Each structure stands twice: as C-alpha cells, then as structure tokens.
Amino acid sequence: MLFNYTVLTPEGSQSKGQIDALSQEAAVSSLQRRGFVVVSVTPDVQKNFLQKKFSVFDKVPMKDIVIMSRQIAALFEAQVSAIKAFTLLSQNADNKVLSFALSAIAQDIQGGIAISGAMEKHPNIFTPFYVSMVRSGEESGKLTDSFRYLADYLERQYELTSKTRNALIYPAFVIVTFIVVMVLMLVMIIPRLSVMLIETGQQLPIYTRAVIALSDFFVDYGVFMLIIVIGVGIYFTRSAQTNIGRKRIDGWKITAPIVGDLYRKIYLSRIADNMDTMLSSSIPVLRTLEITGDVVGNEVYREIMTQAVNDVKAGVSISSSFEKHDIIPPIMVQMVRVGEETGSLSSILKTLARFYKREVDGAVDTLIGLIEPIMIVGLGVGVGFLLTSILLPIYNIASSL
Secondary structure: OEEEEEEEOOOOOEEEEEEEOOOHHHHHHHHHHOOOEEEEEEEOOOOOHHHHHOHHHHOOOHHHHHHHHHHHHHHHHOOOOHHHHHHHHHHHOOOHHHHHHHHHHHHHHHOOOOHHHHHOOOOOOOOHHHHHHHHHHHHHOOHHHHHHHHHHHHHHHHHHHHHHHHHHHHHHHHHHHHHHHHHHHHHHHHHHHHHHHHHHOOOOOHHHHHHHHHHHHHHHHHHHHHHHHHHHHHHHHHHOOOHHHHHHHHHHHHHOOOHHHHHHHHHHHHHHHHHHHHHHOOOOHHHHHHHHHHHOOOHHHHHHHHHHHHHHHOOOOHHHHHOOOOOOOHHHHHHHHHHHHHOOHHHHHHHHHHHHHHHHHHHHHHHHHHHHHHHHHHHHHHHHHHHHHHHHHHHHHHHHO
C-alpha cells in the first residue's frame, strides 16, 4: 500500500515523499529506521478513476523486467551494493511504475528488509516465482546467478509468448476486417442495389434473394444484434473473472481445433522450463510445483500442479501424478520418471523445455502457413459471392435492354 509521508531529516530539514508498505505502522517504522523524525504518514488516495478500475496501469512489460534482471546481475557481478544498484536502476528506468517500485525496494533494503521481501511488496511486478528465485539466491549466496537465471527464463518466455501472439494477431485482424466489410456491404451497398433489382420485376435467383433478405435483416435488426453482441461480450468478460469462467475458457484453449495443440505445447513448455529453473536454484520440489501452478497461466494445468503437490506430499512421484491426466503427454511422463529415477530431473526438464519450444515454433509456422491461404480463399469466396449475387442480375437486366 502506498503512503505519503512528511519527515524531518537528521539535518533538520523537512522532506516529503511516498513509501510502499504493508501498513501505516510499517511505513512509520521503516522511516524511523532511516533516521527520520516522522511528522505525518497518510494513505495515498490520489489514483484516478481509471487506475482504480483497470490494473493494466500498474503492469510492467516483461521486456522491461528482463532488462532489469540482467542489469541487476551485471551490477552485482561488479560488486555494486544492492542499495546503490536498485537506486541506479530506478533513476534510469523508463517505465514510471517500475522506477517507483525499484526506488521503494532500495528504501526497504536500506531499512533492513531483504531484497526478496522488498520485492514481495510489489506483486504486480514480481511474481511468486520471481520472489522465490531471489530468496533462494539470498539463502544460497548465489544472488547474481539467480538474477541471471531469471533473465534467461523470462527472456525465453517473452520470446515464446511474443511469437505466438504475433502469429495470432494477423489472422484475427483479417477476420475482423472481413466481418466489418461484409456487414458494411450488407447495410450500406446491397440495400441500394436491391431496390433497383426489385423495381425491375425480374425473377431473381435464389442466392440473390437470400442476400437481399440477409441485408434487410441487418438493416432492420442490426442495432439489436449489436446490443446482443455487446451484452455477450460483457458476459464473457465478467465470466472470465470468475474461477468457473476462467476454467471454461482455459479448457477451450487446449481443446479448440487447430490452436488447441499450440496452446498445450506452450503450457507444457512453460511448466518444464519453470520447474527446471527453480530446481536448478535448489528450490524444494513442493514449492516448485506450487509456484509453477501459479504462473503457468491456465486453470486446467494449475489444478494438475495442485494435485501433484498433494500427491507428492502423500509419497507419490511427480511422474505418477502427471500420468493420471490425459493432457499430459506420455513422453513427458516417461522423461520425468527417468529424471526421478536417475536423479537428473532438472536436466531432463531442461531438455523437455527445449523440445516443446521447438514444437511451439513449428506449430506456429504451420498455423501461419495453414491459416493464410484459408483466409485468402474465404475472403475471396465471401466477397465474390456477395458481389456476384447482385451484379449478375444487373448484368442480365442490362443485356436484355
């Protein structure tokens, strides 16, 4: 929580600023540990309406976090102190949210809080996975390596997510454009031409009558259809914010035709890569499974990881727990079992992560190669049919004159 404070410095001058703390008492204690005389500490209520309603304003792009992680690793390797490192990064960060968070972390470290504890106060930036990796580095004395591992992991995930998103943006744009063009033609162009065709009294082909009927429907009931579409959109948006809604949507993602296989490979790659990174940093298996479930990004797989946690607590192996679920492929189950039996689970998971990343790359390329010709043919057939249905009767009328 953010607090505005007014303090007196050891030199006797007054200073104002902001501090992020769990409570007002914690904010006061943190300021006093820095040698300040606290005059006032009040909760910050200056966020505007949009910032309160939409958490997207508090988001930091993954690319910025990757760069920050590499910079921290480089500064620590150069023997720069944690306080100075985070202060320097906060002064040079382009993203204002990240800059403020890094400044607050530097202040918390100066107040005696561990780096992981200071980062934990900013869950909108640092995930439980990130905090656990940093905490592991603090406990093992390999903090520089932890930040390097984090940067490598986040970079892989960023590349994977970006490639998939970019591959799906183009088809989505073309499909939306196609729908908009067709609707505009049915609402604005077809009605004018249909009036002329009907006035001639000529017997129109059935496909022409069908297009005219569809155009009349859009003209008469288009507003109601738009209201229905907006209502359905609001319903699905609100439903996606509930556990049941998220599970349904996530279930659809991994079972949908064409894109379902791609999503499954993305999530499997994320699971393997996340578990490998955490196990390589000596994080316990149970904690690794818990955090992997939290960051995998799919409710169906999160439940599988939660079940795996319970099974491991009961003495069941990870591979045996995975084997209970059909959406975990046999090859992953067998390789995890080999890793458990040989004591090389981390290296096996690294191999799996690389394997599924290549599979995702191949699936994306195949998807692009498949969708593009289908969209071109579909667009041509749709527009061609619409124009032919209207222009052919006009040509016939002109020929008969």
